Amino acid sequence: MGGAARAGGGLRDRVAYGVRAALHSLLLASVALFFLNFNLLGTASPSKRFSQDLVYAWFGNEAWLYPRSAAGAAHGGAPPRVVVVVIDESALALRGARWPVPLEFHAQFLAELEVLRPRAVLLDFLLIDPAPPPDICELLMVGTRLRRAGIQLYLAVTTPADLDTLDAAGCRTGDGRPLPAAQVFTTVSVQRQVDGSDFVSRRYPFEQRASESAPGSGLASAAVRIYCDSERTPDACLTRLTAAQEPDAGFELAWTPAGDPFNQRWSQVSCNESISPVRAILNQPALPRESACPPVATLFAGALLSPEQDPALGAGNEDLFALADGSYLMVGGNFRGSGDLITTPLHTLLPGVYYHAVALENLLAFGGAPKVRKEFRSPRLAFYGYDLLVLWILAAIFQWRQRLVQRVHPLDRSPFQLSDEARSWLAPLIARFPTPLWIVTAAALLLLFATFRALQLIGVAATIVALIAVELRVAPRTEIRKRLLGLLLYLGAMALSLAVIALAIWIGYRWLRLPPGDWLGYFSFVAFGFFVAHAAIAEFGRRIDELNVARRTGRGAT
Amino acid sequence: MKGWVLLTACALAPSLGVAAQPSSPAAANDSCLKLDNRVLGPRTSDRPLPLLSGDAIHGFHPACTVSWRALSPRNEALAVTGCFRGSLLQIANDSACGGGTGPLWVSTRWVMTSAELEKPAAHAATCQQLDTGAWAGTRAYEFDCVPQKKELNAAGAPVAQRAGSSAGAAGAAALAGARTAADAHAAGAKDADAKAAVAAPANVTPATTTDTAPPR
Numbered sequence: 001m002g003g004a005a006r007a008g009g010g011l012r013d014r015v016a017y018g019v020r021a022a023l024h025s026l027l028l029a030s031v032a033l034f035f036l037n038f039n040l041l042g043t044a045s046p047s048k049r050f051s052q053d054l055v056y057a058w059f060g061n062e063a064w065l066y067p068r069s070a071a072g073a074a075h076g077g078a079p080p081r082v083v084v085v086v087i088d089e090s091a092l093a094l095r096g097a098r099w100p101v102p103l104e105f106h107a108q109f110l111a112e113l114e115v116l117r118p119r120a121v122l123l124d125f126l127l128i129d130p131a132p133p134p135d136i137c138e139l140l141m142v143g144t145r146l147r148r149a150g151i152q153l154y155l156a157v158t159t160p161a162d163l164d165t166l167d168a169a170g171c172r173t174g175d176g177r178p179l180p181a182a183q184v185f186t187t188v189s190v191q192r193q194v195d196g197s198d199f200v201s202r203r204y205p206f207e208q209r210a211s212e213s214a215p216g217s218g219l220a221s222a223a224v225r226i227y228c229d230s231e232r233t234p235d236a237c238l239t240r241l242t243a244a245q246e247p248d249a250g251f252e253l254a255w256t257p258a259g260d261p262f263n264q265r266w267s268q269v270s271c272n273e274s275i276s277p278v279r280a281i282l283n284q285p286a287l288p289r290e291s292a293c294p295p296v297a298t299l300f301a302g303a304l305l306s307p308e309q310d311p312a313l314g315a316g317n318e319d320l321f322a323l324a325d326g327s328y329l330m331v332g333g334n335f336r337g338s339g340d341l342i343t344t345p346l347h348t349l350l351p352g353v354y355y356h357a358v359a360l361e362n363l364l365a366f367g368g369a370p371k372v373r374k375e376f377r378s379p380r381l382a383f384y385g386y387d388l389l390v391l392w393i394l395a396a397i398f399q400w401r402q403r404l405v406q407r408v409h410p411l412d413r414s415p416f417q418l419s420d421e422a423r424s425w426l427a428p429l430i431a432r433f434p435t436p437l438w439i440v441t442a443a444a445l446l447l448l449f450a451t452f453r454a455l456q457l458i459g460v461a462a463t464i465v466a467l468i469a470v471e472l473r474v475a476p477r478t479e480i481r482k483r484l485l486g487l488l489l490y491l492g493a494m495a496l497s498l499a500v501i502a503l504a505i506w507i508g509y510r511w512l513r514l515p516p517g518d519w520l521g522y523f524s525f526v527a528f529g530f531f532v533a534h535a536a537i538a539e540f541g542r543r544i545d546e547l548n549v550a551r552r553t554g555r556g557a558t
Numbered sequence: 559m560k561g562w563v564l565l566t567a568c569a570l571a572p573s574l575g576v577a578a579q580p581s582s583p584a585a586a587n588d589s590c591l592k593l594d595n596r597v598l599g600p601r602t603s604d605r606p607l608p609l610l611s612g613d614a615i616h617g618f619h620p621a622c623t624v625s626w627r628a629l630s631p632r633n634e635a636l637a638v639t640g641c642f643r644g645s646l647l648q649i650a651n652d653s654a655c656g657g658g659t660g661p662l663w664v665s666t667r668w669v670m671t672s673a674e675l676e677k678p679a680a681h682a683a684t685c686q687q688l689d690t691g692a693w694a695g696t697r698a699y700e701f702d703c704v705p706q707k708k709e710l711n712a713a714g715a716p717v718a719q720r721a722g723s724s725a726g727a728a729g730a731a732a733l734a735g736a737r738t739a740a741d742a743h744a745a746g747a748k749d750a751d752a753k754a755a756v757a758a759p760a761n762v763t764p765a766t767t768t769d770t771a772p773p774r
Contacts, residue, residue, distance in 0.1 A: 086688070088689065090686075093643065094643050094644075094645040094646075095618055095642075095645070095646075096614045096617065096618070096642065096643070097617075102617075104617050104618070104619060107619065107620050108608075108610060108618055108619070108620050110620075111608040111610075111620040111623065112608055112665060112667070114606075114608065114623065115605050115606065115607075115608060115623075115668060117605075138619055138620065142620050145623070266686040266687070267687075268687065292687070292688065294688065298688075300686045302686065303686065304667060305645050305665060305667060306643075306644055306645040306665075306666060306667065307666055307667050307674075308644050308645075308666070309686065310686070315601065315670075316601045316602050317601050317602055317667065317668075320667075321602070321605075334688060334689050335689070336689050350688065351688065
């Protein structure tokens with residue numbers, strides 16, 4: 001009976017101890033969460049975004065990060081391809097036109113695009129200035145023909161009222177019925193978003209709407225609208241993507257550092273610019289160099305209008321049809337001085353139409369579930385709560401490892417600290433030299449290491465080898481054994497933390513759709529440096545807990 | 559003798575068909591001006607041919623889309639009666655789209671011509687590139703295209719027949735109108751877009767967009 005009571009008491013104690021340990025870990029994790037998201041005056045944003053760019057630069061070709069294999073395959077059940085069609089001065093000249101692009105050129109060009117049998121065409125041009133009514137009607141008539149052929153047409157507008165200019169022409173169909181522009185073109189927003197910290201376009205808006213209007217009531221962005229129209233239930237898709245979003249919300253664009261292989265036919269630089277992640281992390285912790293080969297297949301309008309500009313599209317236009325048949329054609333301008341350029345994370349400046357093309361590729365690659373930052377999610381608290389959960393587990397691993405280390409070596413918590421024996425051996429050795437001499441020598445060495453990066457690795461390696469040699473020479477065997485055990489515990493705990501982080505990233509990226517910028521911060525807790533630095537908070541919490549327990553058991557607070 | 563020369567010139571005139579065309583910088587290089595050039599047929603049999611009406615002075619307009627069979631019921635080669643910058647061919651058929659369209663044109667992209675078959679094979683060359691520089695100055699800069707011989711790797715891209723040397727001249731011709739350029743530096747994209755819109759008085763403006771930076 002007494003034994004059972006003792007066993008029950010022991011279990012209660014263990015549970016109580018476990019709960020207290022969990023609460024202490026929670027305290028530490030909460031502090032970590034605060035610092036992880038600490039962004040006073042936006043100072044943390046640039047580093048967060050740059051880290052994300054690095055992830056795409058290193059792993060952007062990996063299917064687990066950006067499964068855009070669909071972009072390279074036009075057939076075989078893969079999603080349709082996205083193709084940018086670039087109109088430039090050279091293309092206009094082939095039809096005797098010049099910039100700004102006249103409506104009659106657009107009408108001709110749409111008729112040429114019809115031959116390619118695309119799935120949809122986006123005209124990334126604002127047709128807002130007055131034009132001769134016959135030209136307007138001609139454009140609408142050609143557009144009607146494409147619509148009848150099953151080709152969706154999308155037109156960039158700043159507001160739906162932009163179509164009034166086209167409607168003012170009073171165009172009519174062949175049988176005399178009115179032909180409103182809205183019957184031919186689906187209007188889409190081409191509003192652009194940039195990160196305030198560096199003006200790079202990493203986000204793509206869901207819709208364009210005033211801050212006071214309800215979610216879903218605005219004008220859908222080009223890529224969102226085009227994608228949703230390809231779904232079985234377009235309205236449901238639009239509602240899903242635009243619902244419960246803040247007015248300035250957008251989804252994160254994944255990028256690949258490589259150019260589309262199709263572009264190699266005209267690009268003077270290599271389109272296969274890929275970096276080995278291992279090599280990049282070790283030797284090149286920076287973004288790849290600017291690539292002039294864009295990541296989306298690009299067909300120049302001049303090449304379409306004249307085989308002399310690109311004779312390699314096949315005698316029977318085989319390559320041309322293979323590229324464009326059933327594709328989404330995003331028609332945009334590339335005119336000197338027009339200013340329609342976007343700053344991208346990996347391909348620097350590109351004509352604005354690529355913004356919509358990459359966004360559509362993202363929607364296709366992620367099956368209409370693109371990555372969205374925590375700050376634009378709802379309920380926001382739940383996503384930050386996920387962060388807290390991950391950090392809680394990491395803090396618990398840290399505390400578990402601390403307890404084990406203390407059991408092995410109560411006085412020395414870090415396996416990397418010099419032992420007392422080693423300090424006692426080193427100090428007299430250095431003391432043989434005059435203080436100014438050894439301090440100036442140490443300062444000079446550190447100055448050299450700071451100046452010449454190549455020396456840093458050598459310096460660190462030499463120091464580690466020297467200290468290990470000293471430890472092996474002067475430390476007792478029992479001490480060395482304990483140190484090795486501490487080191488193994490440290491590495492084991494680190495491996496466990498990495499496994500937890502990998503799982504958290506998988507859940508966060510795959511299921512919660514959080515972009516890399518929202519989960520890269522977990523890695524800063526792998527080496528426990530943060531927890532060690534803030535262990536005093538956990539100690540303080542433990543002390544308060546002890547006082548509370550003492551108060552409850554009647555021993556009084558001291 | 560004099561009469562014989564005149565007769566020969568008259569006989570050749572319809573085939574050349576250049577007298578009515580305005581001169582253009584690229585005209586001299588147009589391969590379609592070759593004597594007795596003919597449209598042999600479509601490059602792809604199962605696709606319709608978009609036809610244009612109009613001319614270089616009044617502009618080209620989409621007329622209709624027809625099959626090759628409608629253009630040439632007996633599948634015979636059609637005489638080329640005119641051409642425009644190596645890109646458009648005027649064909650000897652002005653009724654394929656109904657009456658009143660005038661002479662019809664077709665893009666060289668969709669049809670095969672006899673002149674094309676006679677060209678010597680050469681490596682492909684491209685004069686295309688993305689113009690992503692940020693310019694501050696006038697748009698009257700003229701950058702001549704310098705075709706570079708370029709092997710197309712892999713993917714079995716067939717060897718091209720001729721370098722597109724005329725494209726550069728044509729592109730340069732299109733840049734004739736000087737216009738103040740916007741400083742399209744990325745950091746000032748919004749400003750650049752606004753300037754570009756002001757500087758573009760004509761009827762169509764590239765769809766530049768508004769940058770919106772959220773509060774951080």
